[in-house]
Amino acid sequence: MDASATSSPPPLSFLDRHRKQLESLGFPTTLYSRLESKLVTETFDAGETFGVVEDESQRRAVVCSAANGLEPQCDVWLIDHLYSFQVETYRQDLQKRPELLTRLAVMMGLKETHEDGIFEEETPETSMEKNPIPPLASVPTPGLRAGKSPDSLELNEEMLCLRRPHRRERPTLYEQVCEQIWRYVSSYRLVDPGDPFKFKTVWFVKDEFGSAFQHAPPALVNFRISPFIYFPPTGSLKGAMGYSLAWPIANIAEGEECTHDYAFGCADVRDNAITQEEQIVRWMKRACRLAVWFELPLSVRAIFEAAHAERKQLFLSLAASVNAASKPVADPSTALGAHFSRSWRHSPLVLRVYSDNGQVLRHLSRADVQRAAEPAEADVLWVYHTAITPHYRRRHGLGLDVVVSQTGGDECLVFKHLLPLTATRAPGSQAWLPDTYNMETETAAFIHEYSRRGDEAHRSEERAEHPPHAQEHGPSTPLSPLFILKPWNLGRSMDSAVTDSLPQALQLAKTCPKVASEYVHDIATVNDRKFDVRYRLIVRAWEPLEIFRWVHWGVRVSNHPYSLAAENINDFQAHFTVMDYAGYTQTPVSETDFLEAFERDNGGVPWSEVDSKVEEIIKNLFETAAILILERTGKEEVAQSFSFYGVDVMVTKDLQPKILECTFGPDCAAALKLDTDFYNKAFGIIFRGEEYEDFRQL
Numbered sequence: 001m002d003a004s005a006t007s008s009p010p011p012l013s014f015l016d017r018h019r020k021q022l023e024s025l026g027f028p029t030t031l032y033s034r035l036e037s038k039l040v041t042e043t044f045d046a047g048e049t050f051g052v053v054e055d056e057s058q059r060r061a062v063v064c065s066a067a068n069g070l071e072p073q074c075d076v077w078l079i080d081h082l083y084s085f086q087v088e089t090y091r092q093d094l095q096k097r098p099e100l101l102t103r104l105a106v107m108m109g110l111k112e113t114h115e116d117g118i119f120e121e122e123t124p125e126t127s128m129e130k131n132p133i134p135p136l137a138s139v140p141t142p143g144l145r146a147g148k149s150p151d152s153l154e155l156n157e158e159m160l161c162l163r164r165p166h167r168r169e170r171p172t173l174y175e176q177v178c179e180q181i182w183r184y185v186s187s188y189r190l191v192d193p194g195d196p197f198k199f200k201t202v203w204f205v206k207d208e209f210g211s212a213f214q215h216a217p218p219a220l221v222n223f224r225i226s227p228f229i230y231f232p233p234t235g236s237l238k239g240a241m242g243y244s245l246a247w248p249i250a251n252i253a254e255g256e257e258c259t260h261d262y263a264f265g266c267a268d269v270r271d272n273a274i275t276q277e278e279q280i281v282r283w284m285k286r287a288c289r290l291a292v293w294f295e296l297p298l299s300v301r302a303i304f305e306a307a308h309a310e311r312k313q314l315f316l317s318l319a320a321s322v323n324a325a326s327k328p329v330a331d332p333s334t335a336l337g338a339h340f341s342r343s344w345r346h347s348p349l350v351l352r353v354y355s356d357n358g359q360v361l362r363h364l365s366r367a368d369v370q371r372a373a374e375p376a377e378a379d380v381l382w383v384y385h386t387a388i389t390p391h392y393r394r395r396h397g398l399g400l401d402v403v404v405s406q407t408g409g410d411e412c413l414v415f416k417h418l419l420p421l422t423a424t425r426a427p428g429s430q431a432w433l434p435d436t437y438n439m440e441t442e443t444a445a446f447i448h449e450y451s452r453r454g455d456e457a458h459r460s461e462e463r464a465e466h467p468p469h470a471q472e473h474g475p476s477t478p479l480s481p482l483f484i485l486k487p488w489n490l491g492r493s494m495d496s497a498v499t500d501s502l503p504q505a506l507q508l509a510k511t512c513p514k515v516a517s518e519y520v521h522d523i524a525t526v527n528d529r530k531f532d533v534r535y536r537l538i539v540r541a542w543e544p545l546e547i548f549r550w551v552h553w554g555v556r557v558s559n560h561p562y563s564l565a566a567e568n569i570n571d572f573q574a575h576f577t578v579m580d581y582a583g584y585t586q587t588p589v590s591e592t593d594f595l596e597a598f599e600r601d602n603g604g605v606p607w608s609e610v611d612s613k614v615e616e617i618i619k620n621l622f623e624t625a626a627i628l629i630l631e632r633t634g635k636e637e638v639a640q641s642f643s644f645y646g647v648d649v650m651v652t653k654d655l656q657p658k659i660l661e662c663t664f665g666p667d668c669a670a671a672l673k674l675d676t677d678f679y680n681k682a683f684g685i686i687f688r689g690e691e692y693e694d695f696r697q698l
Contacts, residue, residue: 012235014036017235018231021228022035025226025228027245031073038077039243044077046077046078046079046209049077050062051063052208052209059109059214060109061214061257062209062214063258064256069251069256071248073247073248074248076246077245078244078245079207079210079244079245080210081204081205081206081242081243082103082211083104084205084242085202085203086200087201088571090181091178094177095174101174104181104205108176108181110173110176161295175566178566181205182292182503183292184206185204185205185507186203186204186244189201199495201495201511206225206244210244213258213259214259215261215290215293215294216259216260221249221250221260221261222248222249222252222256222258222260223247223249223260224246227242227243227245228242228245229242230242262292262293284303284307284444287304288506289510291447291506293503301451304448307445308448310445311445315424319429349368350367351369352372352378352380353370353371353379354375354382355381359667359668359669363678363680364382366683368688375392375396375402376397378402381402381403381404383404388404403642405644406643406664407539407641408632408633409633409638410625410629410643412629413621413662413664414664415488416487417438417513420433420515422628425624426621431656433659434517434519435517436518437516439485439509439515440513446516450502450505480519481500482498482518483505483517483519484496484497484499484517484519485499485514485516486514486517488514498519498569500569520650520652520658520660523562523650523651524601524602524651526594527601529561530574530575530650531555531577531589532555532556532577533555533650533651534646534666535553535618535646535647535648536550536552536646537550537618537622537644538550538686538695539642539644542629543626543639545622546697547618547622547698548695548696549698550671550694552694553607555591555594556589557594558577558587559573559574559584559585560573595607602653602655610651610655613657614649618698643665645666646663648660648662
């Protein structure tokens with residue numbers, strides 16, 4: 001045997017492993033060799049060049065102690081990651097690791113409380129481990145940017161006040177750290193090279209040196225700090241280490257404070273080369289980003305309130321527009337509903353089907369179906385993993401006479417940031433549509449709404465402690481400041497989290513385009529556990545709408561009991577119902593067991609009463625979507641399409657259904673376990689006009 005066939009591949013050079021990463025960071029090429037040397041030798045030498053000052057409130061800042069100061073790009077310093085975690089684990093980690101809790105508390109300047117809620121004078125010190133920084137004199141320093149917010153329209157970043165934590169009565173050290181940690185974190189993403197949809201977001205807290213850098217606006221900042229993954233010579237993720245790199249970008253004198261831009265990536269608004277409208281957009285984004293750390297001036301909050309009011313008016317106008325729109329009317333010449341008598345490309349007796357879906361390939365076994373090896377040979381393209389774009393059609397020589405399992409324009413249903421704009425047009429949507437914000441364009445409105453809900457919840461707590469006279473105040477249920485952050489177009493609960501913390505919500509929104517959706521918290525449960533129900537739908541035609549539902553429910557139940565206690569908010573297995581993709585074992589629940597448990601745990605009301613409400617909601621939603629799809633895509637293309645969807649539904653305690661999301665091409669493994677002829681029946685409904693007891697037209 002050739003020995004070379006079994007030998008390991010040659011090690012990759014430092015630049016082979018890291019060039020693209022360094023270029024994306026804008027890291028100076030002149031420092032490449034210096035960085036490599038420090039990484040190889042694990043050199044943490046910041047203490048030779050920097051010191052730390054501390055003001056009366058124990059906020060720290062980094063100060064240059066080099067006798068000759070620093071020049072731009074003169075060196076790079078490694079910052080260790082004190083603590084790395086996933087969202088769902090940090091609370092448990094802090095409970096189990098008291099030494100970590102104490103170290104973080106010291107770094108944050110937090111104190112334990114006595115039973116009477118008074119802060120203690122001292123917290124035990126801990127070492128700074130890899131980056132020991134000599135403390136300088138503890139003096140009040142203007143560079144720490146203490147001061148009151150200016151009452152002007154300009155966002156004067158040098159005068160912003162640090163955000164005040166939301167203090168619970170007698171907060172423990174654990175509660176304080178859990179709240180404050182989101183003001184200290186950064187993140188990076190690790191992606192499976194073989195599957196870009198398999199990834200995890202890693203959150204980290206920089207060590208005491210890195211966390212002491214204070215904020216400065218772009219015009220005054222003198223340091224860049226960026227996360228960096230150091231790969232082993234093999235280039236694999238196994239053995240990779242996370243650091244942050246700090247390098248100067250301006251001249252820094254001895255004794256001068258070292259700062260970096262907390263909102264780096266949000267461009268400076270003072271750019272005469274862009275329009276006033278673009279400057280406003282930049283200003284809003286930057287102000288929203290800085291809200292993680294700082295209390296925004298009243299003038300800025302007033303602008304956010306105006307953005308919230310403008311958004312509310314937009315949704316009201318969209319809701320009114322549905323009354324002026326007419327529902328699609330059947331047209332025998334173009335409607336897919338007339339497809340049974342149409343002229344097929346090949347014999348109508350046996351339809352040729354091309355598919356890239358393993359479930360379809362394994363289970364579509366009808367005698368009147370022939371598998372096509374290539375798209376160009378097919379009458380029907382039943383595909384989920386390939387987008388049927390105009391380019392795809394040209395490449396395969398496909399005309400509009402081919403029926404496809406995709407409907408152009410249905411992103412108005414399946415993208416989470418577009419679904420609210422569609423659903424709000426549907427009748428009665430205020431009852432079943434959770435309030436949802438696009439965190440790319442509506443963050444200012446979200447911040448106002450969060451603050452409004454938080455203030456209302458706080459007033460409610462005060463009223464509970466000091467109940468008013470019943471004749472003066474009627475009962476009220478405050479809105480909850482709980483939100484769930486979800487990516488625009490990812491399923492499986494990936495990169496999603498529940499939070500009642502504004503800094504955490506704003507940090508989570510940074511990792512990829514997300515929505516912040518009102519968390520449906522006052523929910524019906526089964527066996528004290530959260531559940532949702534997936535409705536599987538077939539849209540046979542959009543004009544007029546021909547929609548069928550599979551009469552069986554896909555019930556998903558959380559593994560852990562449902563709880564809104566602070567320590568349980570990030571318990572994935574309590575607040576999410578899809579487990580297998582997250583590495584947990586899903587607890588299966590049969591349809592019969594669910595129906596019995598639901599009726600038992602919810603006042604004897606049968607699920608059928610809720611089910612009829614859901615059917616009406618789904619029909620209203622899809623009728624509204626059909627109007628938009630036909631307007632944007634065109635009748636001819638839409639007439640040659642059909643689609644499968646999954647609609648996920650939750651139910652409140654008062655048995656009001658809530659639409660969570662709509663998924664294109666849902667996984668049908670559970671349906672196939674109940675009925676191996678699921679796809680055979682679906683084909684018959686779509687192409688042969690057949691009827692089955694377990695599919696019902698809405």
